[in-house]
Amino acid sequence: MPVPPTSGRLQWTDVPPPLRARLEDALGTPVTDTVTPAGGFGHQLAAALRLADGRRVFVKAAPDDDPLTASNVHEAAVLDALPPGAPAPDLLGIHRAADWTAVVIAHLDGPHPDLSPASSDAWPTWALLDKLTSSPAPAPYTTAVSTAPSTAAALHGWDELATAPPPDLAPTARAHLSQLAELEAAWPALAHGDRIVHGDLRADNMVRDRSQGVTFVDWAHATTGPACIDAASLAPQLILAGHAPADIATLLQEHLAASNPDTTTAFLAALTGHWHRNARKPAPPGAPGLRTYQHRAGAAGLALLGYRLDETLVQ
Ligand SMILES: Nc1ncnc2c1ncn2[C@@H]1O[C@H](COP(=O)(O)OP(=O)(O)O)[C@@H](O)[C@H]1O
Ligand SMILES: [Mg+2]
Structure with a gap:
């Protein structure tokens, strides 16, 4: 290669x-x-x-x-x-x-949306997600994604961290490692669904186009799955952009009122475990900033999980 x-x-x-x-x-x-x-x-x-x-x-x-x-x-x-x-x-x-x-x-013409509390860009993003997941994916889409395994379904990390907890693991994560590993273990069985899933929703995978408004790009991880995947992926991004974890936990719950809450929690546990595990790996070539991002995203995901588990798991 x-x-x-x-x-x-x-x-x-x-x-x-x-x-x-x-x-x-x-x-x-x-x-x-x-x-x-x-x-x-x-x-x-x-x-x-x-x-x-x-x-x-x-x-x-x-x-x-x-x-x-x-x-x-x-x-x-x-x-x-x-x-x-x-x-x-x-x-x-x-x-x-x-x-x-x-x-x-x-070509889309515009900047990445600003997901910070100072901007209103986050709200059309939720509306787009609600629309995208309101009905099952059409057959041509399901066929197009059927050849690639779902990267969302394969997310995990707490299992490995629980086996050999790294010394710098947040004390709250360390204290709840077996619970986090258990939640994550439930995810693969819940990861199936018939909705369109972008699978990598972050501000840098969106463009606020001058005429089309907020548009999702980088569909390389697209798959089918439960509606919660993209919403629960977006939520920690909003925390990283400056929103209060408690507000985002409430917002996520409202947007996924029709979804099984256990599925959302299991996905968030798997995603957060993935970030915590991968943040500690050596940096891959050609991706400066990835490990720093994963450390920050892992902390945001953990804060969000704390609200779902009625505990505060913030670092
Ligand atoms: N269709 C598009 N028009 C304009 N800019 C785009 C378009 N698609 C992506 N971008 C910009 O290019 C960047 C990299 O593209 P992306 O598809 O996300 O590649 P990668 O898989 O390497 O992250 C995005 O963060 C976004 O800023
Ligand atoms: Mg990208």
């Missing part, structure tokens, strides 16, 4: 010239400029291309023997199968040359 860049992402100039030529041919005009947006932890090319005719498109690309190519191809199949009106950009094409694959996606 090619060695990914040690910091940051592959750039347009790293793409083999035959694939660049193929893309320009398919787009019908030369690429005049590229912008790599901040955000995300992937090392593949993920860039906005400005074209000579004034248009912009978004491209994700990697070598074919890099696992991110399979993710990008999965994302392309998902974008193609999402129902009309889903908060996602359109797929424009897939191109292959010189043992690389590029996925071309409609």
Whole structure:
């Protein structure tokens, strides 16, 4: 496998010239400029291309023997199968040359939404989620995701941490390790469902597009599952953005009133365990900031779990 860049992402100039030529041919005009947006932890090319005719498109690309190519191809199949009106950009094409694959996606114009209490961006995000999960996923979507195992269903961490608790584990987590491991162990059996699941919902996987409003991007982990997955993933992000954990715990409960609360708690335990376990692993190449993020997200998830368990598990 090619060695990914040690910091940051592959750039347009790293793409083999035959694939660049193929893309320009398919787009019908030369690429005049590229912008790599901040955000995300992937090392593949993920860039906005400005074209000579004034248009912009978004491209994700990697070598074919890099696992991110399979993710990008999965994302392309998902974008193609999402129902009309889903908060996602359109797929424009897939191109292959010189043992690389590029996925071309409609460009969204705007910043990441601001999920802090000072902004109102968080509310349309909840509304989008409610709409997305209000009915079962359509058949083409279910078929598109059926070939990839659900990364959400595979989340865990407390099991390993309980076996060998690291010295820097938050005392409250240490005190509740067996309970957290038990909750997490219940998750795989509850992880199945028929709703659309984005599977990686964070502010950096959303764009507040000037005309479409908040739109979800980076559908590489999309799957089907219970409606709680995306809502319970969004909740710790709001805490990281400055909201009070107690407020977010209430909000999550309101939005998932129709869902089984045990499923939500089991998912949150598995997600938080994943963060606590992975935060302690060596940093992977090409993903600076990932471990710091996981430490912070793990603390936010634990605070939220505390409210669901009627205890305060904050660090
Ligand atoms: N269609 C799009 N239009 C404009 N910007 C986008 C688009 N899709 C993603 N982005 C921006 O590019 C960044 C990286 O893309 P993303 O799909 O999240 O890749 P990764 O899997 O590497 O995180 C996102 O954080 C977002 O800022
Ligand atoms: Mg991303």
